[in-house]
Amino acid sequence: MGRSLLTENTKLTLWSHYIGSEHKIKKASKSLKNIVDFGGDDYDGLQQFPSNFFRNLNGLSSSPQSIKTLYFRCWRSLSSCILQNHARFHQAYELGAQACQACHNPTQKFKVNRFWDLKALRLSSKSITTAPINCGKHVLNPIASFITEFLQGPVTFGPCPYLFSSFCYSNLIISIQTVPTVLRLLQPGTLVLPAEFYCLVIVLRFLPPTRINAMFRVKRISISISLIRTDSPRSDGWLLFSYTERSRTLYSRARFKVLIFTTLVAVRAQLPGTWELLVPNAGIASMHTAVTRFNTVVLLDRTNIGPSRKMLPKGHCRIDPTDVILKKDCYAHSVVFDPQTNHIRPLMILTDTWCSSGQFLPDGTLLQTGGDLDGFKKIRKFEPCEPTGFCDWVELRDVELVNGRWYATNQILPDGTVIIVGGRGTNTVEYVPPRKNGAIELKFLADVEDKQMDNLYPYVHLLPNGHLFIFANNKAVMYDHEVNKVIRDYPALSGGPRNYPSAGSSVMLALEGDFSTAVIVICGGAQYGAFIERSTDTPAHGSCGRIVATDPKPGWEMEDMPFGRIMGDMVMLPTGDSLIINGAQAGTQGFEMASNPCLYPLLYRPDQPAGLRFMTLNPGKVPRMYHSTANLLPDGRVLIAGSNPHYFYKFAVELPTELRLEAFWPEYLSPDxxxxxxxxxxxxxxxxxxxxxxxxxxxxxxxxxxxxxxxxxxxxxxxxxxxxxxxxxxxxxxxxxxxxxxxxxxxxxxxxxxxxxxxxxxxxxxxxxxxxxxxxxxxxxxx
Ligand SMILES: [Cu+2]
The missing domain is CATH 2.60.40.10 (Immunoglobulins)
Incomplete structure (x- = not known):
């Protein structure tokens, strides 16, 4: 093993989206003599990360041996750096490639030009040690044998120019190949693929063990092989093959051909519905969206995201010494949008609204609660006004939430008070205005918490009997909030978890008649494990469950959507149909966690018999991935906002931060x-x-x-x-x-x-x- 990079002088820089793991590692690191320079899994932006990363790297030994043993957790940053021709990183990269060649064990059919020798760090409460991955036999042989077997011939590894801006991902070792051989997959004459535009990407992924807060341990390796277009800003990586230590899946050649064919030659039919671009730049990417009684729309992002594309009015800045990005922040992170004029006005939000929750109060005021960091326990209000007015956010100072709430769900109750359900590590409910018993434990939330924390943003529906239908993970209860009692357990919904981070979406169908019946529908979601494994290409669920929540013996009726979908939005249209829109066909929720946008909206027609309920609608052009929203507007259109699968705003990438606001016009608005x-x-x-x-x-x-x-x-x-x-x-x-x-x-x-x-x-x-x-x-x- 080469000399370790870990010296007593090396500065610890920790980056992690996951607060839990961050705290744990920070705590662990205090007891360490050896501290490692460390990149996080999500902080891949160009804006902040590289400078810190460079600074820390410069503190390290510059000897080639040291550099080759550096573990780059944040691969994408590295690749960005390479692209920027940063001399030092370029050098490191070459050294890494050489190092790998040294331990690579070719069968003479292979020539590896670029390959990283990565050493995974094993972190425990007592020590950090390096755990070398043998990049010789162990890693290359499975690929070699597979490729020769699958492509029926020897192949040559080589650089893929597009790779570094598109497909790079944390936790990966990547090797690549230009692909004349891939063309053999296709029958002559079926489809002409210019070889220079395609690149075969072989991804070795260290699969973390099951606990997120221990995701830096390496236990398993998966290998996936994708064909990537190199000439397009979108990398449609078609998974050909995946391999793990335990399982081996082979997609048939026929299926691969169909995938390429349908993707490249798809003909856009005249499907119902139309799209309208409302504004090219809303200033912020809306993570949370709500329509006010003045026909305006409040858009809200998080505050610690750095510069948005909308300045606050002159002289207005948010001063926050604890903000790691902008201590003086003169950018808007919330705006109000007027769909009549398409005018946008910046709003001033002070505390962090990241992954918070909200609800309109009986007087039309938007109540907004929780978030991250200084927003964790915050209660905010927005009293809306005429579009020409100057109403703005008010952050309450005299009262705060009993428990911090991140990823919670709010629901207004029959008496006009609001219940707040759950949140990360918060398996309680509480109320606004606060009730005297404070936060009350809801054991159900703890019971359904799994290793991915699939109990976040629970689906809460107020049933017409006054009780709450609370769905989290794959289970649901009827909850009597007045006496804090679960009064019914529903059967589990098959197909795995459906809430954050595996979110499908959910609606309660229209209440009507004698209002004694409530039907809940839950559609789509990620496959269990996709979040833990950070698998962007695990296909999403296409199944929907439908249950009569008020039935004495309820059961789930299952249906299949035409598409698998993760992070869809279900919008109740005025007609009682539900629009399913936005999201992706593979991956899971989280930053950089999904791929293959699902551009086709669906209409769910609940009154049709099973099998005839889904209608595929006119596809959009703008991918709407993580942190995007859909809201019914008073004129019957559906406002589509947001999408930011990145930690910061990032525009020159495959699935960029999306500032465009669009409206989807359901077919009922067609001129005829x-x-x-x-x-x-x-x-x-x-x-x-x-x-x-x-x-x-x-x-x-x-x-x-x-x-x-x-x-x-x-x-x-x-x-x-x-x-x-x-x-x-x-x-x-x-x-x-x-x-x-x-x-x-x-x-x-x-x-x-x-x-x-x-x-x-x-x-x-x-x-x-x-x-x-x-x-x-x-x-x-x-x-
Ligand atoms: Cu979020």
């Missing part, structure tokens, strides 16, 4: 339906529970029968779940013509359990075509 689109001419501004009231609508073409009047809440959309989303279809009488318009007699929702107090977008819906909504306030019950 304009003459059946109702217009609400008259509606009360407020209604009380169970109250009878009239709505007046006009429609170009004659109306027969029922025009629905549907109340849609304005949810807080974040991390693939819209907190507080619900659609309530009122009981209405058939519309009656009256003075050139129609009178619809309605009965307001019967209770706060059906429709918690607050402002709703009320849509008249004629033959599946919704009006522009009017905001109606459902008044709290008078006590």
């Amino acid at each position: 339906r304009a003459n059946i689109r109702p217009v609400i001419e008259g509606i009360p501004e407020t209604v009380r529970y169970g109250e009878a009231f009239d709505v007046f609508v006009s429609v170009s073409l004659p109306v027969v029968g029922i025009v629905e009047v549907n109340f849609a809440s304005a949810p807080f959309a974040t991390h693939s779940f819209s907190q507080g989303q619900r659609l309530v279809k009122l009981n209405v009488a058939p519309s009656v013509p009256e003075d050139g318009r129609y009178r619809i007699k309605c009965t307001a929702p019967p209770s706060g359990a059906v429709a918690p107090p607050g402002y709703y977008m009320v849509f008249a819906v004629n033959q599946g075509v919704p009006s522009v909504a009017r905001w109606v306030r459902v008044l709290p019950k008078i006590v």
Whole structure:
């Protein structure tokens, strides 16, 4: 073994997205004499990381032997550095390549030009030691035998120019090959692939053991082989083969051919729905999005992300000595967007809202809670105003959350108070306004916590019986929040975890009739293990589970979507159909954790028989990956915002930070339906529970029968779940013509359990075509 890099003088630099592991390692490192310079798994941005990394590297010995034993956890940073021709790194890289050649054991068919000899660090509470990976027989032979077997011929390893800007990933050893041989996979004449545009990438991945906070231990190795386009900013890496110490999977040649064919030659059919680019630059990538009763939209990112693309108004800066990026931060991290004018106004948020939660209060104020760091226990409010107003965030100083909440879910209750459920390492519930018993343990959340922490951002639905349906991981309970009691355990949903970091999405279908029935649908998600293994190419689930939560003997009815999808958003449309949009077809949630964007929205039509419920819609062009949102707008469009799969803002990459706002126009807005689109001419501004009231609508073409009047809440959309989303279809009488318009007699929702107090977008819906909504306030019950 070469001389260790670890000296007493080496400075420790730790980078980790995962607070838990960071703390643990920091703690462990205090007792160490030998401290290692260390790059984190997520900090791969060009903006902050390299300078620190360089600084620390420069503190190390410059002898070739030392450099070759350096363990680069953050491969992407390294590769960025190489691309920038940083002399020192270039040198290190070459040395690494040479070092590898020395231990490489070729069968004469192979010539390795670029190969890293990486040594994995093993970290324990007492010592750091290096655990060399033998890059001779152990690593290369499986690849060699596989490739010769699979490609039916010898191959040559060589550099892949695109590799370093696209496919590099933490925790990898990568070897590469230009691919004339790959073309043999295709039947002559089937498809012409210019060899110079393709590159075979062989990835060796050190699979961490099961605990995230011990992910720096090396136990297993997986090998995957992908074909990468080298001429495109998107690296569609098609997995050909994967190998681990325990399992071996071989995709058939036929399947590979189909993959290439469908990807390259896919013909875009005229599918329902259209897309509209609203603004090219919203200034921030929206992680959390909510529509206010003034028809404006609050977009919110996290604060410690460095420069956004929107400055705060002159003279406004956030001073935060603890912010590691900008101690004086004059950039906006929240904005308010007006979909009528597409105008954007910066808002001032002070504490960190990263992976926080929110909910509208009965008076229309947006309550926003928790986050990371200084935002962990914060309660914030945004009292919305006219689009021309200057309303802004207010951070409460006199009250804070009992428990810090990161990745929690908020739900407004029948009495207008808000319950906050769970969070990372916080298996409790609490309320805003605070209740005297503070935070209350909810054992269910602890019970479903797994090694990936798949109990985060639980799916919480307020059932019309007043209890909560809480789904986390793959299980659900009916929870009586008034007495803190689980009153029903639902059967487990098959197919693995569905919440963060494995998130699919979930909706409660429209409440209607006598409001005694509630149906919950959960669609998509990551395969278990993808998060632990940081596997960007593990295919996502395509299954949906549907359960009648109010049924005495409930069971999951399973359906398959046309696409696997992770990080989709389910949006309840005014019609009662659900739009499934955004997300990816492989990987998991987290930074740099997913691939293969799913550009095709789906319409889930709950009233159709099973098997006919999914309709594939017109695909978008903008990948919307981690930290993207979808919200119903009052005019029936769906606002699509965000996507930032990177730790910082990063634009010149395959799946960039996305500042564009788009609207998806469901088919009901197509021009050929304009003459059946109702217009609400008259509606009360407020209604009380169970109250009878009239709505007046006009429609170009004659109306027969029922025009629905549907109340849609304005949810807080974040991390693939819209907190507080619900659609309530009122009981209405058939519309009656009256003075050139129609009178619809309605009965307001019967209770706060059906429709918690607050402002709703009320849509008249004629033959599946919704009006522009009017905001109606459902008044709290008078006590
Ligand atoms: Cu997040």
